[in-house]
Amino acid sequence: MTAEPTAATRPRNRRQLIVEAAGRAFSERGYHRASMEEIAAGVGITAAALYRHFPNKYALFAECADVMIDRLVTALDEVPAGAPLPEVLTAVARVTVAHRAAGGVYRWEARYLDREDRLRLGAKFGRLIRRVDEAVQGAYALPDNRLRAVAALGAIGSVTMHHTSLAQRRAEDLLTASALGVAATDPTTAVPGARSVALPARQAPRTRRAEILAAAIPLFARDGFAAVTNGQIAEAVGLTPSALYRHYPGKVDILAAACLQAAGLLSQAVEVGLDGVADPRQALVALAATYVAYSFEYTELTSVAEAELAGLPAELRRPLVLAQREHIAVWEQQLRLVRPELDPRQARVLVHAGFGVAVEAGRRVRWRDTHDHRAAVTALVVGALGL
Template identity: 80%
Template structure:
């Protein structure tokens, strides 16, 4: 005999939260997840943490998204969808300044979740990655058109991407600044980048940057670190196994523990190496520099040279730092703050009208320019690439090009 049908559910015994469930709950989930993914990284983020941010249970969250990857993929798409939507709101023939200002407003408003696209999109799979790329290409194309219309200089696509990098930099840091002030600062910076002639930084404009020599592995510990960095850069820290690292240096996985307590300690060593090499480069670049304008140019050239010379190491340090536990992360964070402090001091001497927060925001805008311009150039270290990107960074900071 068939089992009896369950009694009809009474409206008086229904889920008491059903009547008050917001209609935009899915959007609230995506917003909360974007913040968690950006702050903690994809692998450390948990569905429970996202659910708590919305004020629901993990079980309720799974009714909207079957797993963490599905939620992450949605966050990545939404991040770019917001920017693409601006393209429909701004008239096609609108001034470049209007378009950049609109993109900046959206980016600043959602800065807490912007890291999903900037650093975590590498975890997207096949079709999701392709869809994201198509959307971003449309965004770049629209900015490219406006740049070409108003700023018909060489390398317009490079300038368009660099301008977007200046805007997107707000997602790379936690500097407290009023939303309107950030919008004005970044949209003006992006507009300057779009109008900068990359040829202003061609070879001969300034002395070549002298970076510290690439470290030569002379111990087994150093060999392990050197082997792990390209693996972390290619596959992401969480996807690399001790076995892969061990095989790269001809060891058994258990032998790694004689040199590093764990894989996380190898990552910490990589981040510290990156900070140390950059600090050495800055020390050399500022040696015997007499005035702040020259100092800022030297800082820009050094950071660009470092980014091209140590691309894998820099990408690991930038993308994976969030995964370090506090005790291992603190020395790296202190080194980064010291580096920013040097930039801030010199930039404020060169531009006294800036306050400390404005200066730091602009410094990060310069870093964002390097990220997107470097991607555009595929980090190919060809003649003129470093100098062109340096000119764009200087433009982002609001300084004139250095021609002697």
């Protein structure tokens, strides 16, 4: 009598395969929308078999978060103490690019970790940042070492947030160069040609529908879309939950409206920022300053749009993805005029690196909206583009 084929062919690294499949699912679909059944199918096992390795989805999610940061820490531990900055950043880029499909867990989904797990993860990231900080400090005697280190990591980590295809080695080299550009940037020196950005004025909500949207955005930003209830949104505007349906068919439609509002405000800001700018280099500076100003001015709205876009149904997501592509295309065109050696994919990767710098540097200064903070982050974004 022969053994069952499944028992004979069961891979020894099944737990690792599960974690990798889960990381991809959580990054692509978000913690709440990814299911254990979907993850199990990605590994070619049943959900029952999956539960033999992990008691619940949260336990699997927490391990996914730990595995990626552990890989980064281990990679840097293998780099000799006092190694030059390019060697340190290359080690980070190599791991990040190799596991880019699972890396998106950190930027937004880590908020769903319990406090204890979040603190443990934060301690590991702190160790990573300190190592990069030391290398940055050793390479360039410039102000704000920690800000430049965090921003450089943001440039590299940006590859986990998009799908632009690039050969692994080319991606590693491009992201390392971008991060080096960030590290070499003095954030206290204004970018030549940068000018103040006049964003569209905030409009006070004048309809019940607008009031609902304005109340929902900070709730989504703080707790995540899936964790917010219709009751919480209704309470914030003094309505009953059933009354919300007179204005929005469902909660997901409120989210879609928030994402559309974000796209519209950014598009308006870009039009104003580029008005009268003909030189491609100055256009990129204007785009960077505009994006940074928008990120500081509409921090909650921006975080909701970026974190929750993947969770929208396809029919609601499609126009937002098109708007996002159009915005990136503006950057890409100007960047290739300034740096003609870049092909379209390379330019796109660098544009996303600039976005990653804006997010991580903005977080580092806790989104405290001052002229100096906007100017510093703008300079770092420009550095990420290799200008």
